[in-house]
Amino acid sequence: MxxxxxxxxxxxxxxxxxxxxxxxxxxxxxxxxxxxxxxxxxxxxxxxxxxxxxxxxxxxxxxxxxxxxxxxxxxxxxxxxxxxxxxxxxxxxxxxxxxxxxxxxxxxxxxxxxxxxxxxxxxxxxxxxxxxxxxxxxxxxxxxxxxxxxxxxxxxxxxxxxxxxxxxxxxxxxxxxxxxxxxKDIYKKTNEHVGIDLGMKTLATLSTGLKIANVDLTYVESMIKKYQKQMSRREPGSNRYYKSQKRYWNWVNTKNNKIKDAYHKFTHFLVKKYDLICMEDLNIEGMRKNGKLSTKLQRIAWGKILRLIKDKCRRHGKALQQVGRFFPSSQICHKCGYRYTNLKIGQEKWNCPNCHTVNDRDINAAINILNEGERLFNQL
Ligand SMILES: [Zn+2]
Known part of the structure; x- marks a missing residue:
């Protein structure tokens, strides 16, 4: 303390x-x-x-x-x-x-x-x-x-x-x-560094190999839809309408709380465990303009996580290093540095033609983000 x-x-x-x-x-x-x-x-x-x-x-x-x-x-x-x-x-x-x-x-x-x-x-x-x-x-x-x-x-x-x-x-x-x-209850220094690759299927992959799953909202979202439909069938202003609206709000709040809780736990874990956190520069502004809805929502989620990490890092005296978004983190073999340009979208594993390492796409990317982040951080 x-x-x-x-x-x-x-x-x-x-x-x-x-x-x-x-x-x-x-x-x-x-x-x-x-x-x-x-x-x-x-x-x-x-x-x-x-x-x-x-x-x-x-x-x-x-x-x-x-x-x-x-x-x-x-x-x-x-x-x-x-x-x-x-x-x-x-x-x-x-x-x-x-x-x-x-x-x-x-x-x-x-x-x-x-x-x-x-x-x-x-x-x-x-x-x-x-x-x-x-x-x-x-x-x-x-x-x-x-x-x-x-x-x-x-x-x-x-x-x-x-x-x-x-x-x-x-x-x-x-x-x-x-x-x-x-x-202020400040986290102790640990001398540990981490790289994070943010994804679609998994929320995040750490350079340590740990994968963080997305929050499972299937049930909550089905309930939100259910009461939304119910509301649309009922007379606005009526007692019955008011009842389904209340239930609808409750589920919307449950959803928001679940997400908030998961993000806080994740970022709390990161900032407590690591002194330097390296992740991609998200360029939120440019991201808003294009992409499918699911991609957009995921990017909003990343933006929220980034803000929480920034906040907690500042509060606890830890460092966040962002890596340029044009850095080809998934194409470089973290073992030998070979650049594999044949990597396809959605391909989860690849074999390095140079050193024959089998690379997990996300873990490899997270390690590269860590290395590049450390390099940039040490230039400061
Ligand atoms: Zn290699």
Whole structure:
């Protein structure tokens, strides 16, 4: 255990009563309403004063001023926790700042109810956020909202100071993310390196020969399809429709959780066990443009894994080395360096004409990625 601290969001699932549900929805809705209206006000000012010096600077101070005027017109905003609306002003200011700093980040956009990131954030103030054994207290929502989470999270939530809480409603599920500082638990150095070949049939093959299978989603996907069909047969808005929609959402959530869980386990294993992780440069941007749906989905999966590895490497002081995607990792014999250009798509094994090694396509590629990754890493 080190003394370094890490900011994390501990997400727990909430089980609100119908009354509490209404208040949470109102708070999230108000945050969205304020965001969209602030954006509107700023756009109007920009259009009105185009080319002059009178355009209000899009930052927290400006937006807070707009907010105070809005509050006079829209009395329902008083029902929101006030820090959550100020947070919107801060977030929007930040979004504009990001747009100025990085050209590829677009201007802030209007928010829709359907956006899974739709949320509201409430600040800790004089202990107004409290965590008990089975309930949490969140200002303006209620004193006692039921929640469930792991023992580990409960312990962390009890022991550490909560900075703020973010409430979310997505796919029929209410959740709260408690922002807190916890001790960084850094993985030890192992002096081990690994190369990873990402594939279609198997998710990943390691240079050690270990193959990681794709998450088996056959059953979950069949259930999703089943309830999707059921929904399409039922009258939208009816009780029966609502019932199948609930089941459908549950299965969608199960699927997402299964994937998330598998990726976290895999990347956790990698970063814990290896100090240097070498993998192909995925060029996600270029990949989006072409390919079949299955290929596209697999690439999205790789992108997620890559992000998790990057994140965990940074957190634990380990290294990720990417290898150029034009590096012919599957064609080179890792034993003698002979380049075998006759390798066919889908061919799983090949015999090296030079040294007669029988190469497993994926393991051979992973070893080559490791060697090339080490070479590039040592050049730095
Ligand atoms: Zn060879």
């Amino acid at each position: 080190s003394d370094e601290m890490d900011l994390v969001g501990l997400v727990v699932r909430l089980y609100p009563t119908p009354e509490q549900e209404e208040i949470i929805k109102q708070n999230i809705g108000n945050a969205r309403f304020v965001w969209n209206n602030l954006l509107d006000a700023q756009n109007q000012m920009e259009a009105l004063f185009q080319g002059t010096q009178y355009i209000p600077y899009p930052n927290y101070i400006t937006f807070n001023r707009y907010l105070n005027i809005m509050k006079e017109t829209y009395s329902f905003l008083e029902e929101s926790e006030s820090s959550s609306l100020q947070q919107v002003c801060r977030d929007l200011g930040k979004a504009y700042r990001k747009n100025r700093k990085e050209k590829r980040v677009g201007k802030p956009k209007y928010k829709s109810k359907k956006n899974p990131k739709d949320a509201c954030r409430i600040q800790q103030n004089n202990n107004n956020i409290k965590i008990h054994k089975n309930t949490v207290k969140i200002p303006t929502i209620d004193e006692k909202i039921h929640y469930r989470t792991s023992k580990e999270y409960k312990k962390l939530l009890k022991e550490n100071k909560i900075n703020h809480v973010t409430l979310k409603y997505h796919n029929g599920i209410y959740s709260a993310s408690f922002n807190t500082k916890i001790h």
